[in-house]
Amino acid sequence: MKKMKNKLFIIYLLCILFFLTSCDLLYNHYTHDIYKGCIYLIDTDGSNLTKVIDIGYKCDKYSLLGAKNIQYTPDGNKLIIDFNGSLFSVNIDGSDSTLINNTLPVWGQPSISVVEPKTAFSTKIEYSGGWQDSFYDIFIVNLDATGLTNLTNTYEVDEMYPCFTPNGYEIIFSTVIYLWPRNYYINRLNINSGTIDTLATNNDHVYRHLTFSPDGTKIYFTKYINNIKSLYVMTSDGTNQEQLYEDIIILDYLSFSPDGSKIVYNDYQNLYVVNSDGSGITQIETAINPRYSHISHNGAKIVYSDNSITGNIYIIDVDGCNEIMIHQGYKPTFSPDDSQIAFSGSYLYETIDYWE
Secondary structure, three states: OHHHHHHHHHHHHHHHHHHHHHHHHHOOEEEEEEEEEEEEEEEOOOOOOEEEEEEEEEEOHHHOOOOOEEEEOOOOOEEEEEEOOEEEEEEOOOOOOEEOOOOOOOEEEEEEOOOOOEEEEEEEEEOOOOOOOEEEEEEEEEOOOOOOEEOOOOOOEEEEEEEEOOOOOEEEEEEEEOOOOOEEEEEEEEOOOOOEEEEEEEOOOOOEEEEEOOOOOEEEEEEEEOOEEEEEEEEOOOOOOEEEEEOOOOOOOOEEOOOOOEEEEEOOOOEEEEEOOOOOOEEEOOOOOEEEEEEOOOOOEEEEEEOOOOOEEEEEEOOOOOOEEEEEOEEEEEOOOOOEEEEEEEEEEEEEEEEO
């Protein structure tokens, strides 16, 4: 009986071996790499790569959905991350990750106060009973997820592109009032009193890229006139509006040198540095298909990622010299002390075997 059991066991093993061998003979063996998105920190020389936090889902490397926006808080201790409309606050060591916008999806780039731990963002709110079922409002929230407040709460009006004033207690934003003809505004809202002042208006196209100069005395923005986008500047009270550059394409955002003398931006194919008075525009020839360009806080370097499938992050001098590729990834941004760069990246999570 014991010999019979041993024979059956041997036959069982031979059957398994035959099955596995036949799989290799009848089917082709493949492996599939699965990646996971994350936020990294890296030194500006490309050393000391550190993963901060996982984001997103496991998927093919070329299907990863990375962060839409990454910003440091002014003290450099936290990152504010917009992942697919969800806004997170996390310490740079990866601890204390907090969803701060509840279930409200972020639209556009949020703005962080330099005075208080707050961020402002726009989101689409559902309304009923009108000709359109949703409109954009401006919300503000503390970075610990408390104090979520709708600052505008207006029906048949869109409020978008919020930007904190340097004093931290006011927000400028773009407004569209859906009358006929439509009216477009740049408004300033006092967070404490709720008072809204109009700084600029037109009836042709929405204002975009609202950005303060580093000293807070000027506001830069773009608008279309006769289907041509132009860059404008005005003083912070809305006076002295001036066109700086006509027929300009700004794909992502404006980034200022610390003294306010230069602006860095990119279009779909090129990286540019221009004087803040609109003169002396220079194309950085070595930068190919740049995205998300930022100038360092000391004004010496520019960081950007290219538009390749996997993304490559480059650092280059503002004069176009000494370009280096430091890592694969997207959405790079300098830390406040310029020692590190935060960016959206990925890592190999697992490898799956399969036969076909």
